[in-house]
Amino acid sequence: MTWVLILNGPNLNLLGTRKPETYGRTTLADVEKMCREEAGKLRLEVTFRQSNHEGRLIDWIHECGAAVKAGESIGAVFNPGAFTHTSVALHDAVEGASVPLIELHISNVHQREEFRHHSYISPVARGIIVGFGVAGYVLALHGLHQLARAG
Ligand code: CA2
Numbered sequence: 624m625t626w627v628l629i630l631n632g633p634n635l636n637l638l639g640t641r642k643p644e645t646y647g648r649t650t651l652a653d654v655e656k657m658c659r660e661e662a663g664k665l666r667l668e669v670t671f672r673q674s675n676h677e678g679r680l681i682d683w684i685h686e687c688g689a690a691v692k693a694g695e696s697i698g699a700v701f702n703p704g705a706f707t708h709t710s711v712a713l714h715d716a717v718e719g720a721s722v723p724l725i726e727l728h729i730s731n732v733h734q735r736e737e738f739r740h741h742s743y744i745s746p747v748a749r750g751i752i753v754g755f756g757v758a759g760y761v762l763a764l765h766g767l768h769q770l771a772r773a774g
Pocket of ligand 1: 633634635637638639640641642646702703704705706707727728729730731732739
């Protein structure tokens with residue numbers, strides 16, 4: 624079955640355990656379950672990953688790029704966490720691997736501190752979902768599926 628990568632960056636393993644006023648009470652395990660259920664309806668398999676390490680995220684993006692080229696994956700939904708605002712390396716990985724990718728943020732980063740307003744990922748993302756809470760993962764999944772169908 625065709626698969627989709629749902630990729631999560633640093634500290635997102637803490638989701639649902641702290642800062643509920645910003646990120647809600649849903650855990651990353653709950654998000655994974657939600658994504659698997661929704662992807663099933665779209666006949667997609669989910670590869671769900673989280674890492675606090677930039678290099679590991681880059682390797683997974685490269686892997687996904689190779690799978691997209693081979694027709695095995697439609698691309699990725701990516702919450703890069705704080706690396707959004709710092710990482711030229713992740714920007715280059717997405718661009719270099721030619722991964723169709725939806726950038727996703729749980730919170731509305733534009734209502735928050737100035738340093739969260741700039742993203743290194745947005746210029747290489749096909750689409751962006753911001754501020755819908757964890758429901759954004761499902762919206763991003765549908766968005767990516769739609770883009771893949773449109774070709
Ligand atoms: O809103 C988002 O999804 C963010 O990508 C989350 C990042 C933040 O650095 C971005 O600016 C926006 C932070 C992820 C850390 O998540 C935590 C969850 C619970 C407790 C502490 C951190």
